[in-house]
Amino acid sequence: MKEVRLHIHSEYSLLYSTARINKLVETAGHHRIEALGLTDTNTMFGAVPFYNACVEAGIKPIIGIELTLKGVHQDAFCLSLYAENDKGYQELMRLSSESQRRFLSLDDLAGRTDHLFAVLPWEESEAAYWIRLKEKGWVKDTLEKYKDTVAAGRLYLEWPEEEGTAGLEEWKEAARAFDLPVVAGNNVRMADQKEYKALIALQAVKQGIPVREMDLSDIPEHALTPFPQESEMQQEAAANAVRIADACAVTLHPSTPSLPSFPLQYKNNSVEELNYLCREGLKKRFSSPSAQAEERLTYELTIIENTGFADYFLIVQDFIQFARAAGIAVGPGRGSAAGSLAAYVLEITDVDPLKHELLFERFLNPDRISFPDIDIDFQDDRRDEVIRYTAEKYGVSHVAQIGTFGTFGARAAIRDIGRILETPQALIEKLAGYIPAQPGRQTTIAETIQDNADMKAFITREKAAAAVMKLAAQIEGMPRHTSVHAAGVIVSRHELTDHVPLLYKEGNVPVTQYPMGVLEAQGLTKIDFLGLRNLSMLQRMEELIKRKDHQFSLRNLSLDNDAAFALLAQGNTDGVFQLESDGMKKALQQIRPDRFEDITAVNALYRPGPMEFIPNYAARKHGKEQTEFPHPDLEPILRDTYGVIVYQEQIMQIAALMAGYSYGQADLLRRAVSKKKREVLEKEREAFISGAVQKGYSSDTASKVYDTIVRFADYGFNKSHAVAYSVISYQLAY
Structure with a gap:
């Protein structure tokens, strides 16, 4: 007969179990256990990693939960629930989420167990409790209530390994009297017996008492081992465990990212709405837009439409508009999103990508479709207002902050x-x-x-x-407690509990039980709302300046103030965002910025690896070293950085100019060569040289330029991010 263990607590039953998921799966493989059930207490933190680890090891995962319920008569007792299918999995997520807000009773399960199996544990259920106290009347009341509530044929009594336990004969009689099948199980809280002292220690940490004061009778020595099948009852219980395992089939496939539909104000659909807002924004940003700006915006909007991301842009611009209207400081941009002209004209960012030669494909590559990632900085003392606005607009059941774990x-x-x-x-x-x-x-x-x-x-x-x-x-x-991700927020068209179980933190704020990596793998859409203290400082500074100069606006500040550059050149940068460290001050004194591009370069170069080029950049800037280019044709691309490849975008521009790559293909090249895999490097070399030869360059020249690209691929920094964050540096210096 198959070996199946259903009643298992992992390390995600915080401070209650030492059984790490990987160790559980490894031990199960050693014992040839073919299916495992996970029943962490009231939560599903470990469901996805458990599922993935089991599938990878060829073990069948049974997703479950041990739910704490109000007793029929008194106190709180446990019920193990297992998802039969995807509908059952969704029901578990909803029940787990509800259990974090209020104390559930058996009545809360009514009509909700059609796709679940329910098992009354031997050690922790109310019925077993009354059995051990010999309260036959209360045993009868309790089992009748459970049998009436749980869907027909889905309620079981757990049968433990140790058959000499007091009350077990009466448990067997109750099973027969109420026509309830028994199922093999023990409350497993260790992957193997060697963890017992650590389990005791974990419980002592939880209770805040010395080990010598612990009541060890509360900590049974149940490790993951095969279930004995010697007696008739054990064989019957083991067979029923197999039946449950065979019946369960949950499939955790990633869902398609689905954002809420943006409430339209001007047009009939989100694509038309986005086009309208962008065209209006273009006129506002550029009094008479150039042909280049018109063409670039049309190109970006076409890609956004083809990839289905119009709602995403509309949602982001909307909560940024709210923040600005409410007087909440918003950062000029962050990450590769600053390379988007659409984001600039929507006022998502305040960095002109045309002026700074930023590339849209570094943000949204048409040759490698992935969900766009627009991270937004807000002043840290009012960030929560923007999250609250988003939740109220799309529904509190559709928006949640992302959970994390504090570990030992x-x-x-x-x-x-x-x-x-x-x-x-x-x-x-x-x-x-x-x-x-x-x-x-x-x-x-x-x-x-x-x-x-x-x-x-x-x-x-x-x-x-x-x-x-x-x-x-x-x-x-091991995970010790739950926490909240510093920035990540999930926004979904569907109710979140269809996809992820929730916790509720201070102020009833919904927080996902799954951490960020799991959520992204499940296809849920994350938006980062970051709180930046420097923006709070800038906001207060701007308010003070406006008392004397009512027209003053940081957003309209020109980036050419000599006094600000002089301050930076002296390295007098205490309190200046990104430029405060001793090493950064030294770099500024070497380079002596006299234009905004120098601040961007310092921010990009001051990192392990590329910082070795700071002396070259400084010497060439001040005429102490001759500026050299890998090829004369690359001068327009590398002139501003004195022949030094500082940015990832420069690598993309070189590939486009010399080898005829589209910017999308060039971004793929940049990603590929940065991984430094030999076979990939050689394959890309052939493609680059072939493209360059077709454009009239010699293969020797192309090979040398390719070697330069490979050398700088690790060092190159995201120019869009460098420019956007340098704006904050400049504003504080000003």
Whole structure:
């Protein structure tokens, strides 16, 4: 008979289980378990990674949840629910979401279990509780209520591994009396038995008490092992577990991104509306638009129409218009969106892509269709107002912030374990101090022990230290609490609980249970609403200036103020966005900016790798070094950066000029060569040289230019982003 385990809590039952999903799947494979059921408490945090890990390992995933319900008579008890199909999966998401807002009762399940299987757990259900207290009348009331509520043929009683347990004979009698099948199960909270001490530690951390005060009877030693099939009841229970597993078939396919339809004001459909607003915006931005601007806008609108992203642009411009009307500061742009003329004329951005030679294809590539990503900065103290406006406009059930997890870092794990083991504080701090603090990267306990001979010798010598480190390493990296992503917001045409379960944070703010990576893989549309403190400062500065100069506007500020450039050239940049570090000040003193393009270049060059070209840029700017170009034809592209390839857009322009690439193809080339895969580099070399030869260049010249592209592909910075953020730098310098 197949091996099936249905009642499993993963690490996403926060501080309740040590069973990591990858370890569960690995252990299941070792025991030849063919199907696993996930039943985390009231939440579905781990559903998608669990599903994917099982499918990859050839194990059938059963998506479930352990729901806490008001008792029929008193207190709170558990019910395990499993999705039979996609409709059942959606019902679980809705139930999980509701359970985060209020305490559910059995009545809340009425009429909602047609696509679910329900199992009353042996350890945690109300019926089993009354069995153990020998309250036969209340057992009868409880089971009758459950049987009346759950759809016919879908309610089971869990049959545990240990058959000598008190009350189990009465449990069997109840199953027969109410014609309820039994199903194999145990509350698995460990992937294997070696995790038991870590599980106890996790519970002690949760309760905030030392391990010695823990009641270990509350923590059964249930690890993931095959279910015994010796007795008749065990065989019957195991067979029913197989029946449930065979009946369940959820398919988590990515959905097509579907934004709400934008409420139209002027035209009959979103494409016409976008065209109208863009044409009006073009006249506003350029009093007499050039042929280049007209042609570029028509080109962009054609691509936006063909890709079906008109509603996206309309939605974004609408909440930005709201912010501006409400006096909320909005950033001049962020990321590759600043390369879009449509975004500029809609006033989504304040950077003219024609003036700054920014490329639309770096933002939305017609040769590689992916959902556009317009990230918007708002003043940080009023960002929530814009999110609230968006939720009210499209419906609070259609908009949610993105959830994240706070995990046990190495130092936090050491301190928590040290505390519950009652380790002297001096020893805890000594151990935590061994973990190096590296910005942007968390060093693990295992890496530190391997690399630090002093630490290795110390924990070998000190038993108390070794005990702390062993347990800390076991819980390190596990999710500890939920949090909210700094910027990400999901906006959907459909009710979000059709696609993702929700949490509710302070002020009843809906937050997705799934983190960003899972949401994007599921096809949900993310918009980043970022809060930027510098914009709040600029807003206050502008308000102060307007007391004397009523016409003043940062948005209309010309980018050629000599005093601002002089300030930057001196490196006097405390409080100036992006330019505050000592290294950045030194770079500014070398380059001595006297035009806006120099600020953009400094922002792009001051990073590991390209910063080695700062001296070349500075020396060429000031005539101390001759400016050289890979080929004379590239001078128009590289003149502003003195022959140094600073931007990704320059790579794209070179490929278009010399090898006849479209900008879309050139963007694909840029992406491909930056990965530095040998076979890809050679394939792209052949295509580049072939295109260049057709345009009259020698293969030797083309090969040298291609080598230059490859060298700078890693270094090149997104010019659209550099220009947009340099505007904020300049405004603060001004």
